[in-house]
Each structure stands twice: as structure tokens, then as C-alpha cells.
Amino acid sequence: MGKKNQEDQLGKGLVFVISAPSGTGKTTLVRRVMEKLPCLRFSVSYTTRPPRAGEKEGVDYRFVSPDVFQEMVAKEQFLEWAEVLGHYYGTAWVDPKVLEIEGVDLILDIDTQGAKKAKEKLDHAILIFLLPPSIDSLKERLMGRGLDSAETIQFRLAHAKRDVGEAHWYHHIVINERIEEAVEKLKAIIIDERRKRDF
Ligand code: ADP
Numbered sequence: 645m646g647k648k649n650q651e652d653q654l655g656k657g658l659v660f661v662i663s664a665p666s667g668t669g670k671t672t673l674v675r676r677v678m679e680k681l682p683c684l685r686f687s688v689s690y691t692t693r694p695p696r697a698g699e700k701e702g703v704d705y706r707f708v709s710p711d712v713f714q715e716m717v718a719k720e721q722f723l724e725w726a727e728v729l730g731h732y733y734g735t736a737w738v739d740p741k742v743l744e745i746e747g748v749d750l751i752l753d754i755d756t757q758g759a760k761k762a763k764e765k766l767d768h769a770i771l772i773f774l775l776p777p778s779i780d781s782l783k784e785r786l787m788g789r790g791l792d793s794a795e796t797i798q799f800r801l802a803h804a805k806r807d808v809g810e811a812h813w814y815h816h817i818v819i820n821e822r823i824e825e826a827v828e829k830l831k832a833i834i835i836d837e838r839r840k841r842d843f
């Protein structure tokens with residue numbers, strides 16, 4: 645591997661914030677990109693939402709009670725937190741200098757309210773909005789995922805329309821039509837930002 649390519653593989657203490665309407669494919673995309681690009685760390689959020697089938701404590705989320713969550717809010721233990729679709733979610737504090745020393749970049753999968761707060765607190769954060777190709781395809785993905793009731797899906801779709809209205813203040817927009825193409829686009833954004841850091 646050439647020197648330039650090796651450098652592209654190294655984390656630079658960057659923080660990538662990814663938002664998308666629920667069901668767009670954020671989790672799938674982030675997992676695939678992390679398999680392909682080294683030195684990326686996923687920021688495991690705290691949530692009061694109950695675990696879904698297959699989700700693991702400390703890997704997908706840290707599942708906590710509303711009381712524990714409120715205590716963490718009171719002790720200012722979050723970089724940002726928000727109520728999303730009826731549950732609380734929060735991101736633990738991060739220090740980009742420590743990430744840089746460790747040679748990793750961090751990925752935050754958070755909603756638009758959280759992204760706004762993260763942007764205020766981490767002025768170098770790179771904001772990426774993931775869009776589904778259409779509202780119909782989003783509905784199909786939510787139904788295909790098989791995790792939500794019809795009522796929850798309607799609720800998520802109503803929120804999706806509001807979320808999409810926030811996409812304009814993100815630095816990058818990626819459309820998740822074919823997953824392989826979206827993976828390549830997200831990878832290219834990350835490599836590009838790592839290269840910018842080298843100048
Ligand atoms: P999110 O994390 O944004 O809520 P998920 O990653 O759980 O979304 O994806 C929702 C569903 O859509 C899953 O069943 C996933 O396999 C599927 N999916 C993800 N990306 C695509 C794609 N590009 N085309 C078709 N289905 C997809």
C-alpha cells in the first residue's frame with residue numbers, strides 16, 4: 645500500500661455526525677463502512693428505549709432507566725441529549741484531542757436536534773445527512789425491517805418529513821438508494837476529510 649493510502653486509513657480525531665429519518669439505513673451503512681475503513685469508532689449512545697431484538701448492551705446502545713438518564717443530565721454527563729420518538733437519547737462527552745492521540749475518528753449516529761447541539765460544541769464536526777430515495781421506499785424499509793407496529797411506522801414517517809427539512813444545514817448529503825453506492829460515498833467523504841487534515 646502506498647504512503648498516501650496508508651495515511652487515508654488513519655483516524656485524525658475527526659467527529660462525523662450522521663443523521664437520517666429512522667429506517668433510512670443509517671445503522672446498516674455505518675456498520676458496512678466501519679468494516680471497510682479502519683480507525684473508525686462508533687459512539688455508543690445512552691437511551692431509555694428498550695432494546696430491540698438482537699441489540700446488545702454496550703454495542704448498539706447503553707440501555708438505562710429514565711431515572712439514571714435524568715441523573716446523567718443533571719450531572720452534565722452528555723455532550724448532547726434529546727427526546728426522540730418518545731424516548732431519551734444522549735451522547736457521552738468526547739474529546740477530539742484524545743481521539744487524535746488514539747488515531748481514531750468517531751461516528752455519532754444522532755438525530756437532527758442532537759446534531760445541532762454537537763455542531764455548537766464541536767466546531768469541527770462533519771455533518772452528514774442520509775436520505776432515503778423516496779418516502780415510499782422509507783415506508784417499505786420500515787415495514788421490511790419488521791420491528792415496528794403500523795402505528796409506529798406512521799409516526800416515524802410523519803417525523804421523517806420534518807427531519808428532511810433539516811438536511812440543508814448539514815455539510816454533506818448522501819442518498820441511500822443502493823447500499824453499495826452509499827457505502828462508497830460515505831467512505832469517500834471520510835477519506836477526503838482525513839486528507840484535508842493532513843494539510
Ligand atoms: P436506520 O438505522 O436508519 O433506522 P436500518 O439500518 O435499520 O435503518 O435500515 C432499515 C431497513 O432498511 C433494514 O431492514 C435494512 O436492511 C434496509 N436497508 C438499508 N439500506 C438499504 C438500501 N440501500 N436498500 C434497501 N434496503 C435497505
Ligand code: 5GP
Binds near residue numbers: 665724
Ligand atoms: P433508534 O431508536 O431507531 O435506534 O434511533 C432513533 C433516533 O434516535 C435516530 O434518529 C438516532 O439517530 C437517534 N439517536 C440515537 N442516539 C442518539 C443520541 O445519542 N442523541 C440524539 N440526539 N439522538 C440519538
